[in-house]
Amino acid sequence: MVKITDEMLLSVEKPGRYIGNEINVVYKDAHSIDIRFAMCFPDVYEVGMSHLGIKILYHEMNEREDTYCERAFAPWPDMEKVLRDNKIPLFSLETREPLCNFDMVGFTLQYEMSYTNILNMLDMSGIPLLSKDREGFPFIVFGGPCAYNPEPLADIADFFVLGEAEEVINEILDVYKDWKKANRSRVEFLDEVSKIEGVYVPSFYNVEYKSDGTIKSRIPKKEGCKNIIKKRIIKDLNKGYSIDKMIVPLIDIVHDRIMLETFRGCTRGCRFCQAGMIYRPVREKTVNTLMEYADKLLKNTGYDEISLTSLSICDYSDLKKLIFGLIEKYKGDKVGISLPSLRIDSFSVELINEIQKVRKTGLTFAPEAGTQRMRDIINKGVCEEDLINSVTCAFESGWSKIKLYFMIGLPLETMDDVAGISDLAYEVVDSYYKVPKDKRKKGLSVTVSTSSFVPKPFTPFQWDAQDKIDTLMEKQYFLKDKIRDRRITYNYHDSKTSFLEGVFARGDRRLTKVLIKAYEKGCKFDGWREYFDYDKWMEAFKECNVDPSFYANRKREYDEVLPWDFIDIGVSKRYLVNEREKASRGETTPDCRIKCTGCGIAKFIEDGECFNGANFSKVHENK
Amino acid sequence: MERILVKFTKINNIKFISHLDTMRTLNRAMRRAGIDIMYSCGFNPHANISVAAPLQLGIESVSEYADINIQSTVDLKKFKDSLNNALPLGLKIVEAVKIEGKKPSAMGSVAAASYSIKMKAMKTTEDEIKKVIENIMSQKEIVRLKRTKSGEKDVDVRPFIIDIKYVDLCEEELSLRLLLRTGSRGNISPQMVTEIIEDFSNKSICNAHSIVREEIYAQKNEKLIDLCSYLLGE
The missing domain is CATH 3.40.50.2300 (Response regulator)
Structure with a gap:
């Protein structure tokens, strides 16, 4: 000690x-x-x-x-x-x-x-x-x-x-x-x-x-x-160990609330998203299980807020029953319910409106890309109309602060697609003014954030070249120039950090010595802007005679042996290749709750059944 | 509704959490203990707990006070025990009393607090130390830069020092007892007093390494009475 x-x-x-x-x-x-x-x-x-x-x-x-x-x-x-x-x-x-x-x-x-x-x-x-x-x-x-x-x-x-x-x-x-x-x-x-x-x-x-x-x-x-x-997975999240207490810190932390995990996996099939592939198949906890554990967690922690977590919470098949069940049960105890990640549809805005009766702070939407062409390439199954309907609904319900998340540097992206980000932001502003004055709240503020796309293993884009730092910066300045409106704020991520992330995301064993060298030069807390030192990193690559752009900016062929090929996540390489080809053609792939898209995970799980019995009412309602 | 005054300790490592973190921790302990606290009305309902005098991070206390408003009648012993089961090590309810009738709030009653402090005293004697204290106490004015809500300004803090008492000197460790004005009508932090002692002793007394708040007082006529007795009307 x-x-x-x-x-x-x-x-x-x-x-x-x-x-x-x-x-x-x-x-x-x-x-x-x-x-x-x-x-x-x-x-x-x-x-x-x-x-x-x-x-x-x-x-x-x-x-x-x-x-x-x-x-x-x-x-x-x-x-x-x-x-x-x-x-x-x-x-x-x-x-x-x-x-x-x-x-x-x-x-x-x-x-x-x-x-x-x-x-x-x-x-x-x-x-x-x-x-x-x-x-x-x-x-x-x-x-x-x-x-x-x-x-x-x-x-x-x-x-x-x-x-x-x-x-x-x-x-x-x-x-x-x-x-x-x-x-x-x-x-x-x-x-x-x-x-x-x-x-x-x-x-x-x-x-x-x-x-x-x-x-x-x-x-x-x-x-x-x-x-x-x-990879190993739990077959049924309703069985086996489930967390019924958690450490409650004495000091304020980033997410200081109960995290109630509702399901794992995602069926949307966005082509940029690693989580959407590696966490397959979708496995839900039942409303009964969740109500039981919410009760235990509230009693054991003393928290007064529950955050329903998952990759895309609005896909939980019994979301209304869960949320209204929780609200009804704990309305006397002043327990708040929050939904961390939102997909764009008016259903989710209505739902949020229902659970956040007080304090309308801000709403975040993630269209991910600025044009329909680009959203089809990445298979983000939403259209402009969805976004405009949702923000209109939000403005009508009393929100006036909207955040929009996008990525730049996506495969096949053109400057028109980048310009589309700013166009979309202006349309959101327009839709605010279309709401009658007496129905909307004062103080419109739209925040546009772009992160720089990092190709990740086990996604259809795992073979693609990441945009070079200069290209990313050019796109950021282009947007900065295009967005000149006091109602719109534009934020973007540091592209040097994204580059380094890209190197290590798809790196191989030869990077260990670079990592150690950079550490010896004093690199630490690289995710914190005040500590990230790009020049030291570049020195380390040079001294180790390793070219970082070999990992980040190089396009791979389909038949190249990738460093992670020996890992079986259940989603087949054939499926990823096919998805990448469809991206080039601008073709979308449906949500696999609607129709099995043959990713291979059904074969991977021994009993061969996705979703273990979840009901899909919600998805069918939408389509 | 019922008003309960609790007296609690904040000792050992838990002194390293801030006042706000302490409030949050108390609030969650109430919830875990299943105590029916009253909530404030308004946009962001919060539990009706109010701590009499915020304690700075790093300072221990053996008598903190808080007003807690609860919805229904409780058995005080059960209240205390269940709350203590839910509190982290170092935070402990030592007393819980019902406050009946129209009484001022604990926070509004605070007039002074006493502290026992330990400092390092090098190459000095009991007599010299006592002279330093006398010197401080005989000053008409001691001006210090104080941070307030509206910025920094020079303030005469001498009236806020009610008393400094020599307790003991043992192997260069000096124990003192401070009685200081506390609360909205005049306040000085024990750290500022230890800095004044450092200055007046030309740094032969320095390094306040332990500060413990011993008691919080209200004032009745010219007398200081501990908060609990004061609010119980004894």
Whole structure:
């Protein structure tokens, strides 16, 4: 246990980040435990504690009597300095135990720009950065969405978990417990754990490259290594472990409310969206299950707000019944219901109007692209009329602040498509003035935000070149110039950050050394504008003799071996190729609740049935 | 509706959360304990809990006070126990009393607070320390820059220091007791007083490493009475 003095805590910003002691935190006698697991989020406390996944795994692991799961987050640089100056290793919040004394240290990979923070957290713990140097130290395990391209972290990880970790974690812990009792070698554990479906041990494979730098082949180093790693999923979310309590932080965090997970997966098939592919198939929780867990969570946390989470909440098949059920049941208790992500249809505006009787702050819509041509290419199944109807409905209901999300740099994009973003914003302004003066609220404000498209693995655009930084900036300036209206604000993302994200999203093993080099140069908190240092990154690429644009800006052929090809997410490559071809032709693909589009996931799940019995009334009503 | 005055502690690591975070934590504890709190009317209903005097981050307290309005009658012991079960370590209700009749709010009653502080005293003696204190107390005026809602301005803070008492000096650790004006009619933070002590001692007394609020007082005629007794009308 490390000693953190009051003086140290008083010298840093927000000391509440480091004190633990929250509501529902788990305390166990660490000495009577077989396995100590440190669950880490490579960002600051307020961000990490807003993530539902680590809360689920924390409580699920702590259900086991033989395991004690604790948490650690990236200390903010002021605290890092205090710890390093006093030679204090990074510690867990529960028992203030240095991470190097744990059996396993797990990191969730939520975004590529957090990778340097992982290295920093390992270094602060005194744990060697490379797996091969880690004899006598904890096993480092990675999971989360970015693990679907594990290769840039291949030399750092001891192993990866692909898919939903709740489904696998108990198998891993069982194997570990046996291994620890038998007092066997490190590689013997990796051997054993690699036999579990969904577990990938990168050190068991060699990668050979062609002279043009692309991958020639992956070769298992020994017999018995799986050629294909299948992701793991929970078949029925209504069965098995479900979270009924969660840690309630003592300080304000980014998402400080109950997150009630309604379903996983998405049937829309937007071609840019990785989540829409990797989380298939759609699995819903029933209204009864959700009502039951909402009740437990409210009682156990004391929160007064429930956020219904999923990839696109308005697709939940019984949404009205769920929302009105919750409102009716908790109207005396002042519980608020919120919907985080909105698709454009007037139904959702009416619904929001119903649940937010007070304080009409702002409404966010994501048309994603400015022209119908572009929206067809990305298969975002909405049209301009949908948007205008929805915002009109919003203006009529008393909203006057609208946010619109778009992407620039999408495949096949022309300047006309970029111009379409500004045209659409002006049409939203026009539709405000079409609402009679006495019916609309004063103070119209339209915020247009563009993010820069990053092609991701396991999407139909995984072969496409990302726009170069200059091209992205040209498009941003073009829009900035075109949007000259005090009622419209235009925001855009830093294109250098998007470029680096693009490099690591589709990178391979050769990036590990660049990552370490950049870290050694001082790169950390790359997702935070005040810390991101593009020049240092470019120096690191140069010194390692790695060309970043090879990964970000190069168009791949369909027959190229991609670094993540050995992972089976259930959606077939054939389907992705077909979707990419349809994009070129501007053809759309229907929502798969209407008609099966043959993505392959039905074959992947043993019983062969998508949706496990959800009813689709909502989608059919719409079409 | 019933008004309950609670006295609670905020000690150990929980001193590192802000006043707003403390309010939020109290509110959620009430909800977990299943206490029927009253909610304010208006656009954004919030629980009817009001803490008598905000405590700055980093300062501990063994007697914080809050008014809580609840909907229906409760058994006070049950109220206290269930709330304590729901509170995090360091926050603890030590007393809960019903306030009947027309009484001022806890917040509106605050006139002063006492603190015990620990500072480092190097190369100095009890006598010298006492002289420093005497010197401070004999000043007619001590002007300090104070941050207010309307910006920063120079204020004579001397009237807000009611008393500084020497308690003990042990291996360079000096214990003092401060009695300071607190609340809307005049307020000085204990940190500012420790800075004044640092200045008047030429830094031979420095580094206030522990500050604990011991009691909060209301004023009746010329006498200071602890908030609980005052509101109970004793």
